[in-house]
Amino acid sequence: MLKVSVYRYNPETDERPYMQDYELEIPGGRDVMVLDAMHLLKEQDQTLSFRRSCREGVCGSDGVNMNGRNGLACIVPLSEVVRGNRLSLRPLPGLPVVRDLVVDMEQFYSQYEKIRPYLIHDAPPPPERERLQSPEDRDKLDGLYECILCACCSTSCPSFWWNPDKFLGPAALLQAWRFIADSRDTATSERLAQLDDLYSLYRCHGIMNCVAACPKGLNPTKAIGQIRNKLIASG
Amino acid sequence: MSVKTEDFDALIIGGGGAGLRAALQLAQSGLNTAVVSKVFPTRSHTVSAQGGITCAIQSDDPDDRWQWHMYDTVKGSDYIGDQEAIEYMCREGPKAVYELEHIGLPFSRNPDGRIYQRPFGGQSRDFGRGGQAARTCAAADRTGHALLHTLYQANLKAGARFLNEWFAVDLIVSGASGAVCGVVAIDIATGDVTALRSRVTVLATGGAGRIYQSTTNAHINTGDGMGMALRAGYPAQDMEMWQFHPTGIHGAGVLVTEGCRGEGGYLINRDGERFMERYAPNALDLASRDVVARSMVLEMLDGRGCGENSDHVMLKLDHLGEDVLNARLPGICELSKTFAHVDPARAPIPVVPTCHYMMGGIPTNIHGQALQVDDEKGDSVIDGLYAAGEVACVSVHGANRLGGNSLLDLIVFGRAAGLHIEEHNRSGDLPEANFSEEDLAPALERLGRLERQTGESVSQVREELQRIMQNHFGVFREGDFMREGIAKLDTLRGALDNLAVSDTSKVFNTARIEAIELQNLFEVAYATAISAERREESRGAHARNDFTERDDENWLAHSVYHPETRTLGRRSVNFDLNHIESDEREWFEPQQRTY
Numbered sequence: 001m002l003k004v005s006v007y008r009y010n011p012e013t014d015e016r017p018y019m020q021d022y023e024l025e026i027p028g029g030r031d032v033m034v035l036d037a038m039h040l041l042k043e044q045d046q047t048l049s050f051r052r053s054c055r056e057g058v059c060g061s062d063g064v065n066m067n068g069r070n071g072l073a074c075i076v077p078l079s080e081v082v083r084g085n086r087l088s089l090r091p092l093p094g095l096p097v098v099r100d101l102v103v104d105m106e107q108f109y110s111q112y113e114k115i116r117p118y119l120i121h122d123a124p125p126p127p128e129r130e131r132l133q134s135p136e137d138r139d140k141l142d143g144l145y146e147c148i149l150c151a152c153c154s155t156s157c158p159s160f161w162w163n164p165d166k167f168l169g170p171a172a173l174l175q176a177w178r179f180i181a182d183s184r185d186t187a188t189s190e191r192l193a194q195l196d197d198l199y200s201l202y203r204c205h206g207i208m209n210c211v212a213a214c215p216k217g218l219n220p221t222k223a224i225g226q227i228r229n230k231l232i233a234s235g
Numbered sequence: 236m237s238v239k240t241e242d243f244d245a246l247i248i249g250g251g252g253a254g255l256r257a258a259l260q261l262a263q264s265g266l267n268t269a270v271v272s273k274v275f276p277t278r279s280h281t282v283s284a285q286g287g288i289t290c291a292i293q294s295d296d297p298d299d300r301w302q303w304h305m306y307d308t309v310k311g312s313d314y315i316g317d318q319e320a321i322e323y324m325c326r327e328g329p330k331a332v333y334e335l336e337h338i339g340l341p342f343s344r345n346p347d348g349r350i351y352q353r354p355f356g357g358q359s360r361d362f363g364r365g366g367q368a369a370r371t372c373a374a375a376d377r378t379g380h381a382l383l384h385t386l387y388q389a390n391l392k393a394g395a396r397f398l399n400e401w402f403a404v405d406l407i408v409s410g411a412s413g414a415v416c417g418v419v420a421i422d423i424a425t426g427d428v429t430a431l432r433s434r435v436t437v438l439a440t441g442g443a444g445r446i447y448q449s450t451t452n453a454h455i456n457t458g459d460g461m462g463m464a465l466r467a468g469y470p471a472q473d474m475e476m477w478q479f480h481p482t483g484i485h486g487a488g489v490l491v492t493e494g495c496r497g498e499g500g501y502l503i504n505r506d507g508e509r510f511m512e513r514y515a516p517n518a519l520d521l522a523s524r525d526v527v528a529r530s531m532v533l534e535m536l537d538g539r540g541c542g543e544n545s546d547h548v549m550l551k552l553d554h555l556g557e558d559v560l561n562a563r564l565p566g567i568c569e570l571s572k573t574f575a576h577v578d579p580a581r582a583p584i585p586v587v588p589t590c591h592y593m594m595g596g597i598p599t600n601i602h603g604q605a606l607q608v609d610d611e612k613g614d615s616v617i618d619g620l621y622a623a624g625e626v627a628c629v630s631v632h633g634a635n636r637l638g639g640n641s642l643l644d645l646i647v648f649g650r651a652a653g654l655h656i657e658e659h660n661r662s663g664d665l666p667e668a669n670f671s672e673e674d675l676a677p678a679l680e681r682l683g684r685l686e687r688q689t690g691e692s693v694s695q696v697r698e699e700l701q702r703i704m705q706n707h708f709g710v711f712r713e714g715d716f717m718r719e720g721i722a723k724l725d726t727l728r729g730a731l732d733n734l735a736v737s738d739t740s741k742v743f744n745t746a747r748i749e750a751i752e753l754q755n756l757f758e759v760a761y762a763t764a765i766s767a768e769r770r771e772e773s774r775g776a777h778a779r780n781d782f783t784e785r786d787d788e789n790w791l792a793h794s795v796y797h798p799e800t801r802t803l804g805r806r807s808v809n810f811d812l813n814h815i816e817s818d819e820r821e822w823f824e825p826q827q828r829t830y
């Protein structure tokens with residue numbers, strides 16, 4: 001029997017959050033994903049709330065904190081996180097909790113929106129034809145465009161915890177760099193100017209929690225470094 | 236119970252590729268619109284699409300023609316795809332794909348800077364005479380992710396309004412006018428129920444692959460839009476046509492893209508034999524999906540499958556080399572390691588045909604307008620209702636969808652629906668939406684019945700439903716066995732009205748949502764079962780052991796399921812060609828289908 005301890009909070013009935021303990025029998029003793037275990041818990045207790053969709057690590061719905069580590073429940077096998085037959089599940093740290101494992105992502109999304117996460121291009125595109133981009137220029141977007149907005153990184157970043165409204169956080173900064181790095185985007189100087197204040201970018205202290213947390217193997221710290229270099233270069 | 240009302244000109248239910256493409260059109264139109272989505276838009280199932288979007292943009296082959304793409308699609312559909320719609324999609328496709336590039340989609344590129352295209356199943360040059368084509372535009376093997384995020388971003392730029400994590404429960408149909416006037420919806424975060432009144436409603440709620448036990452589909456693919464339409468009494472077309480994708484990872488159901496075979500991978504049986512050589516000597520592993528899936532099942536039934544139970548075959552990729560795998564199929568390598576514990580650069584991936592795509596859906600015209608179908612009186616437009624994407628059956632896929640054609644369907648017909656609504660608005664033709672309290676009653680009563688704390692278990696009923704569908708309505712079907720399945724479904728129906736929802740709180744009550752989703756799954760499953768049992772022939776994805784041949788005399792037709800009588804009617808296939816020269820028309824007439 002696996003001992004699972006889950007963060008519970010229902011604003012309608014609970015004054016404060018608490019940890020609830022469950023015992024879980026995994027059919028056949030298999031090494032299932034944490035999300036599968038959460039579904040089994042929900043069969044025991046319908047009142048447990050969490051988000052999920054794709055169950056294959058591409059939609060970014062089920063970022064949770066598993067034994068102290070942020071990740072996507074659907075692609076983390078129990079064997080990777082369970083220690084001493086115990087698993088503790090908590091919502092992603094630092095964001096307000098809506099209920100149980102469901103966090104309010106509003107702050108996270110609004111930081112994303114701030115960096116203007118869309119292609120800006122002065123000249124009208126060629127009619128009935130794509131814009132050209134060399135494979136080398138396209139390669140510069142690898143490691144950036146794959147972000148699934150799961151918030152595992154930003155919610156592991158101390159600078160984001162303290163200033164979630166002013167520091168953009170690793171996820172938004174990674175996307176800022178995704179558009180600066182795109183040879184088709186012409187708003188580089190505006191984008192850089194927008195980041196050039198005390199907080200938006202410079203609150204990053206290179207602690208690299210974000211890199212360790214990213215389930216897609218992306219590297220926000222590196223992107224942040226590249227933005228800094230570009231800012232320095234542009235004087 | 237009285238509920239709040241909010242007013243809109245146009246509502247789009249669904250924030251996947253189809254919904255967001257329609258939304259983008261409307262955000263620029265000045266209409267008061269919103270996208271309603273039960274998940275944050277980038278969590279929609281479109282994000283999972285891997286291989287790409289098929290379209291004759293003449294990048295890989297400067298001589299490629301949309302007419303050839305159309306030929307492949309018509310043939311792939313086993314001749315019950317509507318030709319007017321297929322023509323429209325293949326012809327308008329390039330425009331829609333270039334638009335995606337213009338708004339920022341990070342397509343992979345060729346050395347000349349143009350969009351990279353890869354070969355996919357069922358693709359040919361020169362009306363099948365010129366060998367394999369490479370027509371699927373790709374962003375590595377994450378095309379759906381790139382497409383969905385780009386569309387979401389473009390909508391942010393255009394200032395679209397989103398009602399995220401709102402769940403649509405039912406259509407509001409005016410008893411007085413018969414028009415659809417919006418939806419009843421739950422704000423999941425608060426649990427509040429609101430009547431969203433709207434002059435037009437676009438259903439873009441995606442597929443329902445969760446009716447089967449083993450599926451490539453996300454948990455959220457529960458056929459809500461279909462359920463809503465069926466409960467409102469609207470028909471469903473070609474619901475027996477479910478695509479089983481050849482390469483779902485054995486045990487997990489997770490998909491590995493057909494692009495794997497497009498890049499040169501192939502299937503082998505327990506003897507290491509490339510068995511597709513026997514079933515499709517020309518197209519081999521890139522034959523149409525229905526053909527490959529059936530061949531795999533036959534291999535397994537003949538004892539040449541892999542594993543102790545001969546219950547899967549292997550997809551071999553290691554000969555492609557690590558460089559190609561990392562550049563073209565990085566996501567697949569990740570998924571394979573996570574879910575099959577196999578590094579495809581070293582060992583083959585165990586795969587099995589897995590439920591993947593719903594070819595059927597709400598019948599629509601090429602503007603996305605939903606249709607009521609009467610066996611005698613013919614088609615009529617349902618006022619105020621549109622459908623686009625996987626939930627719709629404009630019928631570009633007929634009895635079997637070609638890979639990469641769904642993403643194209645989403646953006647071409649999402650855009651078409653948006654354009655049509657815009658036009659109707661300009662000409663002052665948008666209907667007025669007026670409903671009475673009474674029109675809300677069915678939805679509210681239904682919600683009321685889900686407040687019981689005791690009764691049938693949602694997860695158990697769902698499992699039973701999925702088991703029935705998997706066993707009785709799988710890749711190969713048979714009359715007696717399907718009738719047994721229908722009887723089991725009839726028994727299960729009782730449980731649907733008596734579901735226990737022991738979570739009584741309002742805030743983020745996912746138990747209540749899952750119960751409603753289960754009711755939708757059931758409606759879709761039932762429509763599937765009846766349609767499959769009644770279509771007495773084999774065509775495309777619908778293969779019967781008791782009617783092994785295609786029967787053009789009786790069944791060169793759409794099936795139409797009528798929910799109120801639970802009966803099946805027929806609707807003729809559209810063969811209107813508007814832009815095909817007369818000397819090429821013969822290519823689109825029904826022929827024997829071989830690969």
Ligand SMILES: Cc1cc2nc3c(=O)[nH]c(=O)nc-3n(C[C@H](O)[C@H](O)[C@H](O)COP(=O)(O)OP(=O)(O)OC[C@H]3O[C@@H](n4cnc5c(N)ncnc54)[C@H](O)[C@@H]3O)c2cc1C
Binds near residue numbers: 274401404453492
């Ligand atoms: C693993 C996989 C890979 C695929 N790869 C390809 C590919 O390479 N090429 C290709 O062409 N096709 C591919 N397909 C098929 C294609 O991805 C889908 O058919 C397509 O994405 C469906 O898009 P959609 O916009 O219709 O719906 P979805 O993307 O499923 O979106 C549905 C939307 O409706 C919303 N919704 C649903 N119900 C409700 C409700 N009750 N209330 C409010 N909102 C609701 C959801 O929140 C969501 O936003 C693939 C499919 C799978 C499963």
Ligand code: SF4
Binds near residue numbers: 170210
């Ligand atoms: S490197 Fe910067 S962004 Fe990443 S966790 Fe540390 S402070 Fe946060």
Ligand code: SF4
Binds near residue numbers: 148151216217218220
């Ligand atoms: S960078 Fe990684 S961890 Fe952060 S949101 Fe994107 S995918 Fe998630």
Ligand code: FES
Binds near residue numbers: 052061073
């Ligand atoms: S459910 Fe989609 S990332 Fe886990």
